[in-house]
Amino acid sequence: MGEEQASRSRAHAYFTYPELLQSLKKLGVMSFNEQHEFAMRRALELALNGPAKGLNPRVGAVLITTSGEIVGEGWHRGSGTDHAEVAALKDLEANGRANFNGPIATGLTAVVTLEPCNHTGKTGPCAQALITAGVERVIFATKDPGAASSGGAATLREAGIEVDSGLLETEAEELIRVWATATRQQRPFVTLKYGSSLDGRSAAADGSSKWITGPEARRDVHRRRTQIDAILVGTGTIIADDPELTARHRDGSLRAEQPIRVILGETELDPAARIFDETEGKGKTVQLRTRDLNSALITLFDMGVRHLMVEGGAVVASEFVRHNLVNEYLIYMAPKLIGGPVTSLGNLGVANISQAKELEFIEIKPLGPDLMIRAIERNN
Numbered sequence: 001m002g003e004e005q006a007s008r009s010r011a012h013a014y015f016t017y018p019e020l021l022q023s024l025k026k027l028g029v030m031s032f033n034e035q036h037e038f039a040m041r042r043a044l045e046l047a048l049n050g051p052a053k054g055l056n057p058r059v060g061a062v063l064i065t066t067s068g069e070i071v072g073e074g075w076h077r078g079s080g081t082d083h084a085e086v087a088a089l090k091d092l093e094a095n096g097r098a099n100f101n102g103p104i105a106t107g108l109t110a111v112v113t114l115e116p117c118n119h120t121g122k123t124g125p126c127a128q129a130l131i132t133a134g135v136e137r138v139i140f141a142t143k144d145p146g147a148a149s150s151g152g153a154a155t156l157r158e159a160g161i162e163v164d165s166g167l168l169e170t171e172a173e174e175l176i177r178v179w180a181t182a183t184r185q186q187r188p189f190v191t192l193k194y195g196s197s198l199d200g201r202s203a204a205a206d207g208s209s210k211w212i213t214g215p216e217a218r219r220d221v222h223r224r225r226t227q228i229d230a231i232l233v234g235t236g237t238i239i240a241d242d243p244e245l246t247a248r249h250r251d252g253s254l255r256a257e258q259p260i261r262v263i264l265g266e267t268e269l270d271p272a273a274r275i276f277d278e279t280e281g282k283g284k285t286v287q288l289r290t291r292d293l294n295s296a297l298i299t300l301f302d303m304g305v306r307h308l309m310v311e312g313g314a315v316v317a318s319e320f321v322r323h324n325l326v327n328e329y330l331i332y333m334a335p336k337l338i339g340g341p342v343t344s345l346g347n348l349g350v351a352n353i354s355q356a357k358e359l360e361f362i363e364i365k366p367l368g369p370d371l372m373i374r375a376i377e378r379n380n
């Protein structure tokens, strides 16, 4: 027997069956069955019931028996309310499916879209709640990126619970992309939005810009304004356009959810500007008297803003791009040619074509006569 062959057969001899299972699990093979995947899809679906914005991510959880039957379901309804796991445990009890002779979830598997939290925030740690409830196994899709909240998997394992992760991880990550990015970078996720002609102009030479895009695109913007925490413009835009920056229905009435309205810049503004009107269900307005984008973003993060939409004008937009602070571009492009000097973006610090920002389209959707384009920076 050659040396190589001998060492290979030795390796085989040392592999016991449980070790083999363990290795296959580590490789992501064989740890999940169809019932687990079905349960995780249900958990992802439940998570969508939660709010898309705010301090906390959308999370869903289901409790299943060893045969895969779902006996409890829950989702997180926003900061300050029960986490998904706790909601699912309460549902288990409400369904009369709890084990009343001992820990209520004895023998059950918890299938959760996010790693159960390990900290006491506004609510208690979910890892502990699952341990107390007696679950036998926990399967989660994606890790909690929070510094204080993560570590739930280790806590569960220390308590003797079987823990596996990575099932439908891509789907779960997409679901919490904005929140997780904001949490990792410790500043809001920034969407830069602008409307533009096909040749990249935002207005004609005389400054007139109403309306470059059609009603469908405008409606999409107003709908998205309800899904973000805050909207930001520079003082120049307030002076030039006097925008209201509310989320409105087609008939002009206010939508139920409104973003915080943020003005960036030191210039003193007319208190009669429409943005300062905070009556009748309009969003609250704050002026950040700074030109330092990083400190503005940190202030907003501390105010609870996780998703910020920057709506211009061109100077502010360009500053965000130039400082690499844009997480996602949202461009409404009209099939119009305007030409002339008023471009959607100004100086990006690109002196040579090799310095151009390289983007990648992630979504392109026709909206009436216009196109909605979502893009991210390549290698982002």
Ligand code: AOF
Residues within 6 Å of the ligand: 055, 056, 057, 058, 059, 060, 075, 076, 079, 080, 081, 082, 083, 084, 085, 114, 115, 116, 117, 120, 121, 122, 123, 124, 126, 144, 145, 146, 149, 150
């Ligand atoms: C979970 N399950 O359903 C959610 C989790 O202030 P709290 O107590 O609501 O904690 C918020 C943090 O908990 C949040 O930043 C995130 O890390 C995690 N969210 N964790 O186990 C849930 N929503």
Ligand code: ZN
Residues within 6 Å of the ligand: 083, 084, 116, 117, 118, 124, 125, 126, 127
């Ligand atoms: Zn939790």
